[in-house]
Amino acid sequence: MKIWVNGGLRDADTALVSVLDHGLTVGDGIFETVKATGGRTFALTRHLGRLTRSARGLGLPDPDLDEVRRACTAVLDANPMELGRLRITYTGGLSPLGSDRGDAGPTLVVALGETARRPDTTAAVTVPWTRNERSAVAGLKTTSYAENVVALARAHEQGATEALFANTTGALCEGTGSNVFVVVDGELHTPPLSSGCLAGITRALAVEWTGARESELPLDVLERADEIFLTSTLRDVQAVHRIDGRQLADAPGPVTAKAMRIWDERAGERLDP
Numbered sequence: 001m002k003i004w005v006n007g008g009l010r011d012a013d014t015a016l017v018s019v020l021d022h023g024l025t026v027g028d029g030i031f032e033t034v035k036a037t038g039g040r041t042f043a044l045t046r047h048l049g050r051l052t053r054s055a056r057g058l059g060l061p062d063p064d065l066d067e068v069r070r071a072c073t074a075v076l077d078a079n080p081m082e083l084g085r086l087r088i089t090y091t092g093g094l095s096p097l098g099s100d101r102g103d104a105g106p107t108l109v110v111a112l113g114e115t116a117r118r119p120d121t122t123a124a125v126t127v128p129w130t131r132n133e134r135s136a137v138a139g140l141k142t143t144s145y146a147e148n149v150v151a152l153a154r155a156h157e158q159g160a161t162e163a164l165f166a167n168t169t170g171a172l173c174e175g176t177g178s179n180v181f182v183v184v185d186g187e188l189h190t191p192p193l194s195s196g197c198l199a200g201i202t203r204a205l206a207v208e209w210t211g212a213r214e215s216e217l218p219l220d221v222l223e224r225a226d227e228i229f230l231t232s233t234l235r236d237v238q239a240v241h242r243i244d245g246r247q248l249a250d251a252p253g254p255v256t257a258k259a260m261r262i263w264d265e266r267a268g269e270r271l272d273p
Contacts (some may be wrong), residue, residue: 083115
């Protein structure tokens, strides 16, 4: 495995960053996960735009997107695989211990891992913890993922692959690594960005392609929604057949099945929509 670290490819066992990197010591970093099929990325321009927005939200220098693109190409060429998870990580770099940043400049790492196509349906659970829609990092894709690790472990304990959060007002927000859509009375809805959810790339395309409404929704909408589905880079559009102890009959339902068909058609037409 070849990994890009700060300007060049390295073997996996020599692809190292300092133990004093701010991304490690305090989680001062951002990342993107990009789907790569047969060595070709999907929606890379949108992912790089969000990488820049996240960097600005943390006060990091804008990433050099030409370098990031070169790194992605080099890693994909060096590690051929049918379906891959391309991970771009950009951190505050070498810094003193504590929250202050150093002046050594950011760290850029690009790595690739093999993955498999997701099942068409999955189970999800709700968790008692909340997203803070007023947080300084709300909506940013940061490397500070500890609460997601804890919530996802809770989901796995209950035989599910995703955990869904409310925000501090009790409104439905997002999953640990996904956005959520619900069908109520035949209409498709997803929480607005003001809920504190991540501006998912797949979410944005799904809204654009299906006409879903951005609506503030109480968490208990999951108890009465006719259909639920998740979106993310590697899930694409994935139906939920069980939420907590509630089974959703015949998942994917008709609205979700249509969204899945639209996704496959549109995503197949353009690699960089």
